[in-house]
Amino acid sequence: MAKLAGVSSRTVSNVVNGYANVTERTRARVQQAVDQLGYRPNVLARNLASGRSGQIAVVVPYLDTPYFSELLQGIIRAARVQGYNVLIDQTDGDPEHERMLINHGSSRLLFDGVIFSPLGLSQEALADRDPDLPLVILGERVSDGRFDHVGIDDVTASRQATEHLLDLGRTRLAAIGDQPYATGECAQLRTRGFREAHERRGLPVHEDLIVHTPRFTRPDGAQAMAHLLDRDDPPDAVFCYSDLVALGAIHTLIARGLRVPEDVAVIGYDDIEDGRYSNPSVTTISPDKEMIATTAVERLLLRIGSTTPPPGLEVRAPHRLIVRESTAGSRASVSAQHG
Amino acid sequence: MAKLAGVSSRTVSNVVNGYANVTERTRARVQQAVDQLGYRPNVLARNLASGRSGQIAVVVPYLDTPYFSELLQGIIRAARVQGYNVLIDQTDGDPEHERMLINHGSSRLLFDGVIFSPLGLSQEALADRDPDLPLVILGERVSDGRFDHVGIDDVTASRQATEHLLDLGRTRLAAIGDQPYATGECAQLRTRGFREAHERRGLPVHEDLIVHTPRFTRPDGAQAMAHLLDRDDPPDAVFCYSDLVALGAIHTLIARGLRVPEDVAVIGYDDIEDGRYSNPSVTTISPDKEMIATTAVERLLLRIGSTTPPPGLEVRAPHRLIVRESTAGSRASVSAQHG
């Protein structure tokens, strides 16, 4: 024991953990011993004794989705600053896997809390989860008071995206990405924003131009767009529920010899890097990822630290509309509005 | 203790861990007790006692690089099958951070081994690392016998990419991504392949068309391409050291009103999804990511499991050339050659 090299046990713990009640002299003495012996506390032992693992889990549906990997970066950074490690888990949107993770998951104890971006998980599954597991939800789901929720205002953002398309003078707006079933809450909020924009202008929604997709990937976008173009009366603007979908849609448009945005304007969602360098670059809704990440970590650690769980907080992160070539053409400039 | 509900301690451990020497009857009895009490072994305690954490770390320079996030998926999957959790760490290519992780890193004990994709780390730093840490290196660096190395044959792949460009009848080939300094080994191997292709055909290398970039990102590609186009005698084909670079380069080309591939053919490297849906889609070198991931995990676990470290293995993963629109135009089809 390192403590032999000066004083004794309990004090070392105090010093290493930076507790208050230690004489300056003692602290110095211990510190010196620590340095000299190159002592490093054993994380495992500490974890066992304290009952905490010093790790948080981040659960996302798909790791190779740029939106998530960009978000993850911020989370990892924020967690590390607080001395926490991040465990990453991918669910592939599998409801069973998601449920397992927030229930009496086998790996409970491996992490002290979870930042969770659910996809397939229903409200009910969320409800009967392990009540002792500190939890922060990302995305669209609204807090039931027992966890925190961080996300942008999807409805407003979607409305603004749609209004941008209408402002361009387009009249036949399509929407790609609706998911009119239990696990598609996120998509449904965006559809609601799409509708609201029309309502505010007193314009009719072209119901048949709302296309469903199983996911928000490039292939989904490409296929949906092809579907739309096969119609008698194709759209002149498309609101895509992710930048990936937009990228896929644009791919199809160009492959069919159409011009973006002259023939069809396209707007995406997420502001991933791909959309900044694509041809054309993609107009998009840009959520403040940095703030989402920071807030999520902050809230989770607060939750982990408290014995009496704080009330569930509803955090609205800001977003902006970023106009690029896919709606503005080559003269694209940036306009911003905070949500 | 769950053991009260039947027999006793040590046996439980045996059963739970699936060891051999247990009577069928005993096993059943224990199993029943386990089920009944809803017993779950405490991972932390197990880790402390066994000295192993059941976690492996994967260290990559940048998490939001599609190549890495695609690779990570495979690694996570493979590790999970073996009952291992994956801890992800991002170094931002910071040599100091990288060195720390493979030395007496503070978080040693948190993971049993590391799969490492180094960037800034010099050969020397690698040499004086913690010799007890099981290590598998991804990418270009060749094994010194004390760790395993998994990667494709960069020189051959790069030569094939270049030959593909020459086969198109192009004569002024540029290369974007060289890094002629200590930490740019990966880039240098690709440059070597680029040269070899010219040599084999008895063609001169246009030295002034080899452009250096600090990283392999879209902005790097975009900028380098702009630089090339500002020359008196621009290239008619470009070998980009990553798909992201290619995407950036194409962005610039199109912005300048040039046609890809008619005016300039572009080939990338990595086969990320972005390149399959971009306009034009990107011809590329496709490494077998699945195999790289599986092999890396397999070798690492083997290393973790052995008391006497196995000799460092050099694993060559296969790759293929995938021809798409950025070199073949809209009639792009797929040709494959294994490396």
Next chain:
DNA sequence: TTGAAAGCGCTAACAC
């Protein structure tokens, strides 16, 4: 303010 000692819940060497 600091020492002593009792675990945290498991694994593994050692006997039976």
Next chain:
DNA sequence: GTGTTAGCGCTTTCAA
């Protein structure tokens, strides 16, 4: 094959 027992290296009451 299975029970006994001694730690793994820390945190944390409890005294002093």
